[in-house]
Amino acid sequence: MSTVPPSGLTLMPSRDPLMSPRAVAIAAAIVVVHLAALVGLSHLRNAPEPATIVPTVFTATIVPPQPTPAPPHASPPKPAPEPPKPKVAPPPPKPRVPSPKAITQKTEPVAPPQPTAEPVKDTAPVAPPAPPAPAAAPPGRVEGLKLECPDPPLIYPTQSRRLGEEGVATVRMVINPQGRVSGADIVKSSGYPRLDRAALESAYKMRCAAPMKDGRAVETTATKPFRFNLDN
Secondary structure (H helix, E strand, O other), rough: OOOOOOOOOOOOOOOOHHOHHHHHHHHHHHHHHHHHHHHHHHHHHOOOOOOOOOOOOOOOOOOOOOOOOOOOOOOOOOOOOOOOOOOOOOOOOOOOOHHHHHHHOOOOOOOOOOOOOOOOOOOOOOOOOOOOOOOOOOEEEEEEOOOOOOOOOOOOOOOHHHHHHEEEEEEEEEEEOOOOOEEEEEEEOOOOOHHHHHHHHHHHHOOOOEEEEOOOOOOEEEEEEEOOOOOO
């Protein structure tokens, strides 16, 4: 029995929704994604496993330093040979002295000599020696002239003042025709060498009037005491 379509309707051919281009594109994309996933899995399975790093353990042995060898001990110097001792000659044999017992000779005691009486002599007292005569004046020198000599300044030694030395030194002076002292010596010491030297120094500083004899200047001598007194 045939079916007759109603009048006024136009029949359109029917379309399969699975065969649309859009569906085909989506299906193709899914297939591609799956293929890519499969390829990636196959690569992951065939990839080599990563190497495992095993740490190496080193055992260090500390070797102590070797001690430095000690320097060889220097042998002590050999002592110098002793000089040969001088040969001492043996002492000569002592002469034999006979012992006192061997002497049997008897000695008789000797009587002491008798004192002889001396004749008594009259002894007169011995006179003391005469004082020495004054030395003769050399030729050209006149003694005993009267001189005019002002006293020079007397310098008292400082050390003598400190020690309290006092005394009188008598000086014999030789005065030349010009009135100067050409020589001086101590006739009587003051008892202190310092005072005697000071007296001589003062004597040489004296200036006298020219000694005159018969109207001419001559050489003469004079004696003068120099007094050292702490009170002056």
